[in-house]
Amino acid sequence: MGINYLYPDFEVHRDKDKCINCRVCERQCANEVHAFDKELNRMIADDSKCVNCHRCVSLCPTHALKIVKTDHHFKENANWKGEVIQDIYRQAESGGVLLASMGTPKDYPVYWDKMLINASQVTNPSIDPLREPMETRTFLGQKSTKIKRDDQGRLITTTTPQLSLNIPIMFSAMSYGSISYNAHKSLAMAAQELGIFYNTGEGGLHEDFYQYGKNTIVQVASGRFGVHPGYLNAGAAIEIKMGQGAKPGIGGHLPGSKIGEDISKTRMIPEHADAISPAPHHDIYSIEDLRQLVFALKEATAYTKPIIVKVAAVHNISAIASGIARSGADIIAIDGFRGGTGAAPARTRDNVGIPIELALASVDSRLRQEGIRNNVSLVVGGSIRSSADVIKAIALGADAIYVATSALLALGCHLCRTCQNGKCNWGIATQKPELVKRLNPEVGSQRLVNLITAWEHEIKEMMGGMGINSIEALRGNRLMLRGIGLNETELQILGISHAGQ
Amino acid sequence: MKRVYVNEQWCLGCHLCEYYCAYANSGQESMVKALKDKTIRARIKVEEKDGISFAVNCRHCTEPLCVKSCIAGALTQKDGLIVIDQDKCVGCFSCIMACPYGALMPNEEGVMQKCELCTTNSHMLPVCVSGCPNKAIVFEER
Numbered sequence: 041m042g043i044n045y046l047y048p049d050f051e052v053h054r055d056k057d058k059c060i061n062c063r064v065c066e067r068q069c070a071n072e073v074h075a076f077d078k079e080l081n082r083m084i085a086d087d088s089k090c091v092n093c094h095r096c097v098s099l100c101p102t103h104a105l106k107i108v109k110t111d112h113h114f115k116e117n118a119n120w121k122g123e124v125i126q127d128i129y130r131q132a133e134s135g136g137v138l139l140a141s142m143g144t145p146k147d148y149p150v151y152w153d154k155m156l157i158n159a160s161q162v163t164n165p166s167i168d169p170l171r172e173p174m175e176t177r178t179f180l181g182q183k184s185t186k187i188k189r190d191d192q193g194r195l196i197t198t199t200t201p202q203l204s205l206n207i208p209i210m211f212s213a214m215s216y217g218s219i220s221y222n223a224h225k226s227l228a229m230a231a232q233e234l235g236i237f238y239n240t241g242e243g244g245l246h247e248d249f250y251q252y253g254k255n256t257i258v259q260v261a262s263g264r265f266g267v268h269p270g271y272l273n274a275g276a277a278i279e280i281k282m283g284q285g286a287k288p289g290i291g292g293h294l295p296g297s298k299i300g301e302d303i304s305k306t307r308m309i310p311e312h313a314d315a316i317s318p319a320p321h322h323d324i325y326s327i328e329d330l331r332q333l334v335f336a337l338k339e340a341t342a343y344t345k346p347i348i349v350k351v352a353a354v355h356n357i358s359a360i361a362s363g364i365a366r367s368g369a370d371i372i373a374i375d376g377f378r379g380g381t382g383a384a385p386a387r388t389r390d391n392v393g394i395p396i397e398l399a400l401a402s403v404d405s406r407l408r409q410e411g412i413r414n415n416v417s418l419v420v421g422g423s424i425r426s427s428a429d430v431i432k433a434i435a436l437g438a439d440a441i442y443v444a445t446s447a448l449l450a451l452g453c454h455l456c457r458t459c460q461n462g463k464c465n466w467g468i469a470t471q472k473p474e475l476v477k478r479l480n481p482e483v484g485s486q487r488l489v490n491l492i493t494a495w496e497h498e499i500k501e502m503m504g505g506m507g508i509n510s511i512e513a514l515r516g517n518r519l520m521l522r523g524i525g526l527n528e529t530e531l532q533i534l535g536i537s538h539a540g541q
Numbered sequence: 542m543k544r545v546y547v548n549e550q551w552c553l554g555c556h557l558c559e560y561y562c563a564y565a566n567s568g569q570e571s572m573v574k575a576l577k578d579k580t581i582r583a584r585i586k587v588e589e590k591d592g593i594s595f596a597v598n599c600r601h602c603t604e605p606l607c608v609k610s611c612i613a614g615a616l617t618q619k620d621g622l623i624v625i626d627q628d629k630c631v632g633c634f635s636c637i638m639a640c641p642y643g644a645l646m647p648n649e650e651g652v653m654q655k656c657e658l659c660t661t662n663s664h665m666l667p668v669c670v671s672g673c674p675n676k677a678i679v680f681e682e683r
Binding site: 057058059060062063064067068099101102473474477478479480482483 | 550551553554555556561564572576592672676677
């Protein structure tokens with residue numbers, strides 16, 4: 041093999057006193073790290089193949105395994121860190137673009153963690169959600185700014201199409217192809233049970249999942265994969281994907297190796313042909329063009345479904361959002377730069393885009409200033425990690441939030457960030473049948489339902505603490521937030537005061 | 542009666558059920574102590590071929606051939622559950638010949654053992670079911 045420049049990142053530590061040679065680690069590792077040595081009568085491991093996904097650790101019945109970060113290191117250098125050097129070795133070897141997946145692991149500020157939530161004391165009563173009703177139902181879509189009456193003086197109550205959510209959380213777009221059939225089914229089943237929505241992503245809708253249509257958002261992306269009238273009408277809403285937080289400005293590429301019979305049929309492309317989503321929509325070069333697609337989709341669905349336009353959070357996001365709000369779209373979804381992906385160039389993922397917290401605050405403020413906030417609902421995603429993040433997002437002005445990484449974690453993902461290899465040991469980011477079957481949708485959907493239900497309890501608890509009994513009263517209520525350790529500019533963009541003020 | 546059923550669609554062939562079974566019936570408190578450096582004798586067995594796998598244990602048949610074949614009266618049916626009195630078993634292997642599922646096997650002492658749905662160990666509920674990582678093994682009424 042000549043010179044091997046890369047030392048394995050992880051070491052498989054096996055407690056020999058605990059290992060019972062059951063070989064479950066060997067059977068469950070798609071990377072073939074573990075093996076049984078008959079001569080030695082014990083398990084052995086090839087550290088260089090380990091991606092640190094913890095499948096073996098989680099299934100080892102005697103807790104004999106742990107994966108440890110190697111302490112092998114380059115000579116200390118604050119500028120030329122080990123990972124920087126290794127990336128150069130990789131590119132010198134391959135001559136290619138570095139690929140990565142899931143959200144950026146870089147140490148950028150997480151503004152959710154620099155905001156604190158208020159609570160009621162003495163002068164205003166807090167509310168106990170176990171004793172009093174607490175409203176989290178949310179409607180997404182255009183809101184009327186005026187009360188209208190007919191010629192008899194009766195209220196006109198018809199609205200443009202709305203999405204009704206029991207709780208303002210949705211599963212964001214992950215295509216069938218980037219994730220497995222069973223992962224999709226888990227999301228669909230959970231969305232139905234929770235009274236929320238999941239999103240097909242750009243890979244079309246598998247015929248088995250049309251039954252979940254009432255809880256499905258169907259996506260139309262630049263590749264237009266799987267888009268046909270039946271598809272558009274199958275969902276509760278249509279999302280036009282202009283961009284993705286993890287890789288703003290670039291398209292997608294699902295390798296032909298993943299395009300089996302089922303995916304080929306769902307995406308309406310030949311088997312084993314690479315599915316390439318162009319970077320732009322070739323028919324959208326302006327807000328006017330976007331408006332044409334919005335209305336083309338509305339025409340195709342007889343104006344019965346809200347249209348979402350999803351964009352990545354980038355530098356001039358508020359101006360872009362202002363344009364989208366005037367395009368006829370009903371909902372704007374903004375995806376922050378910490379959002380996940382099944383595969384993206386590492387440099388793009390780690391360096392392009394802006395944090396969702398700042399994008400959300402600036403868009404909400406801008407739309408209010410321009411008096412067009414009611415034209416659209418705002419949905420934000422890109423690393424919402426807990427119910428506290430949800431509360432903070434809603435207080436900053438979001439109508440609802442999108443989660444995907446959190447949902448995948450609930451399904452078993454351990455964020456090993458090697459989705460692009462297609463050998464996901466958890467049955468999520470893979471199309472290999474023997475791996476896909478590892479995710480039983482009955483188990484997966486229940487775990488998703490548990491997660492969102494737990495968040496719902498916590499959201500109600502925190503709302504009650506603030507003396508708020510309706511999510512509507514929290515929306516855009518930035519007085520409920522205070523910054524901690526933020527500078528003047530950050531506070532000004534977020535539109536919040538510093539803690540203590 | 543609730544029985545153990547296997548959905549082969551979800552069986553990963555990880556064999557954990559066998560190890561949990563052997564541990565549960567070992568009487569030991571620690572799995573390591575029970576199974577380290579031992580050849581396990583599980584009462585459930587994963588059958589696998591050509592990428593298909595599923596675990597098989599006693600089906601607790603309504604008309605059990607093993608009970609009919611037992612020459613010593615060691616196998617009996619109690620409320621639907623097929624149980625074995627190992628003190629009575631003479632090790633003639635007739636039940637092994639009779640059982641179409643291969644659900645009986647000799648223990649270390651040469652007398653027969655079989656799945657009794659974890660009613661005779663300290664676990665109360667079948668451990669192959671709770672130990673299955675993918676809900677491929679279920680305990681339910683059908």
